[in-house]
Amino acid sequence: MTTEILHEHAQPKREFVTPSANALIRCEALEKWYGSVHALTGIDFHAEPGEIVGLVGDNGAGKSTLIKILSGAEQQTSGRIFFDGKEVRLTSPKVAMHLGIETIYQYTAMVPQMSIARNMFIGREPLTGFRIGGIGLMDQRAMVEHATRSMTNIDLTRRSPNTTVEELSGGQRQAVAIARAMYFKSKLLILDEPTNHLSVKETNKVLDYVASLKEQGIGSIFISHNLHHIYPIADRIVAMARGAKIADIRKTDTSIDDMTDMIV
């Protein structure tokens, strides 16, 4: 027990990386209770524009809870969230997406039976003029056109945008999800274990896409229970355990061995 506590405090709180003045997203003292379970115990978290933050921790550490709050799927019990310098209330995924926070889940937020073009625009379909209460005809030509262009970005040129997603491999699906986020000009991309169930080759490809987002100034939060997956591309590693942050350290200030020691 004592050793565990020692390990958890391997990095003293005062050494945690602090957010800059123009942080992309910044959370203060986020707390989440599920009934009597304290899933998040007042966590500070941030990501800078163009920064890749690796979020690691065991199952039950609170990673998913934090991500659900940031993607709008759930709301914090207390604490504040600032996005682009303004305080925001992420009451639904739609609100978060509208701000520019896009989440890519391990199962991919794709509908297998639907075409790539239709998948790209689920819930955000471009409409042609006439509409009643938000319901109208989809601009299918624009959808196919934009999908085709986005697919070029991810080297999916040999596929038609009318292909159903179920015909794509796991890695290709994640690529389409990333392309979708890029198309909608997301500012922050949350990737929840996106490389689970993927082959090594496909994992590397997905990591490449994420790294390329950096050049466009898009911030990413990359969640994984495998430090080795995210270490190569992360700028900063945040480790969680039992609903608290136990490390927040720049990659340049540490090594993968030190990191492993710290969180395991």
Add this chain to the structure above:
Amino acid sequence: MNSIAKALLSRPEISALVMLILVIIGFSLYAPQFLTYANMRVTFFAFPELGIVVLGVGILMIAGEFDLSVGSVFALSPLVMVIAVGRWGFDPFVAIAIGFLVALFVGYLNGWITLQFSIPSFVTTLGMMFMVRSVAVVLSGGFPPPFPVDFPIGIFVADLGLFRASMLWFAGFAVVLAVMLHFSNLGNWIYATGGQPQAASDMGINTRRVKLFCFMLCSFLAGFAGMVTTFRLKSALPALGEGVELQAIAAAVIGGTSLMGGIGSVIGFIVGTGLIRVIDNGLVMARIDANWFKFAIGALTILAVILNMWVRRRARAMH
């Protein structure tokens, strides 16, 4: 060539259409009376009454839910309408509106109970099937109430020669719903909700509202079809529409609708309904014991699902 084959294979309603054409050719060879004007009239009279129900049931299935209560709504909705005029003295048009409200209310209940308690709609609507039928029988006292003469029957079932006005209503519903399902953003939400509910809600779609809408649409159309039948028979039978729910699901499935949600098309609903109606009529015309009808529909349903599974796997394998 390969891509054409693939496009055809990935559309399950195509195989149903081929089957429909084969069945029509078969019956017309076997029973010379089959393709006559008089017989086509008979088939076209019966077609929309099932077809309108199938539109609703099929769209609800695409959204990932079932409705087994449509047969009971098919009876209750027109029954209340008739009683509203005969017993309660309402204006016929108001009575029609009341009939629709009854259907919409049952649909709302189906959806609300299913979503609120997260139970399978199969169970909710099975229960509702019994409850609604019971209300219809109790309300009528077991006998059809007197049918008032002042209903605007012509609007729904006027004889137009080859078909009745009900066919035009069916065509209207089919076109509007096809546009909604295949070309509107609402249609995209319905497919997404049925195909992968988690993905749909993660992308910001209110899947509850989408499903509730589909439940109410389905029930409304069942009520409408029941009214059409009632106007044609000029009698509101409390036992009307028994078994319609299973025929409607069979029609949707034969037309390529997936039982898992996310797959289906209005063309498929029409072809599926057509197959059921043609087989029903063709057996009679071919002087085959009409009791084989249910056997044929049953076999066709099983065959359609097996075929669609196989075809889909083939289409996926073709890159």
